[in-house]
Amino acid sequence: MNEIRFYRASEKPYGAFSNLYRRDIEFEGETFATSEHAYQAGKPRKAAVRKWLMEAPSPALLAMAAHGLYYWDVAPGWSTKKFDRMRSVLRAKFTQHTDLRELLLATGDARLVESATVDNEVNRLWGEVNGIGRNMLGALLMEIRAELRGDDAETAAYLLAAE
Numbered sequence: 001m002n003e004i005r006f007y008r009a010s011e012k013p014y015g016a017f018s019n020l021y022r023r024d025i026e027f028e029g030e031t032f033a034t035s036e037h038a039y040q041a042g043k044p045r046k047a048a049v050r051k052w053l054m055e056a057p058s059p060a061l062l063a064m065a066a067h068g069l070y071y072w073d074v075a076p077g078w079s080t081k082k083f084d085r086m087r088s089v090l091r092a093k094f095t096q097h098t099d100l101r102e103l104l105l106a107t108g109d110a111r112l113v114e115s116a117t118v119d120n121e122v123n124r125l126w127g128e129v130n131g132i133g134r135n136m137l138g139a140l141l142m143e144i145r146a147e148l149r150g151d152d153a154e155t156a157a158y159l160l161a162a163e
Helices: 035-040 047-054 059-067 078-096 098-105 121-126 136-149 153-161
Strands: 003-006 022-027 030-034 111-116
Touching (some): 022 035, 022 078, 030 035, 030 059, 035 059, 078 098, 111 121, 121 136
Parallel strands (some): 003 111
16 A cells, blocks of 8 residues: 655645645634644633634644643543544545645545654654654545545535535
């Protein structure tokens, strides 16, 4: 099985798979600058912390700040909800933008891997570092790709009708 590795949003063409890739998405009735913004908007417990995160000067700083939140600033149950939220955010991103959907579908059956260089817990959860990690972002992208491809025809029809 071939692999497609991505990490930086600026990499062509697969940087678009990064959550830091700048493309507006509509999610939960709001417009977000990136999928990272939409994802992280669900993490804070308090509106003031959410506002502070959303005002970060870049998606990378938003991610860094959100990963550094204290336990008491994080919404209850975040650890059990975060993967479902990311799945929903990615579904929105790849159904709202035809070019991104086509790019994802064009990857065929390739294994998609967020391939980070800095070894830390977050990078090993969402991607891999030196081949080690859970690669949850890659797994969720492959799941969305399967839905869009029609491997789950009912879900794919629903997603395309919702555009």
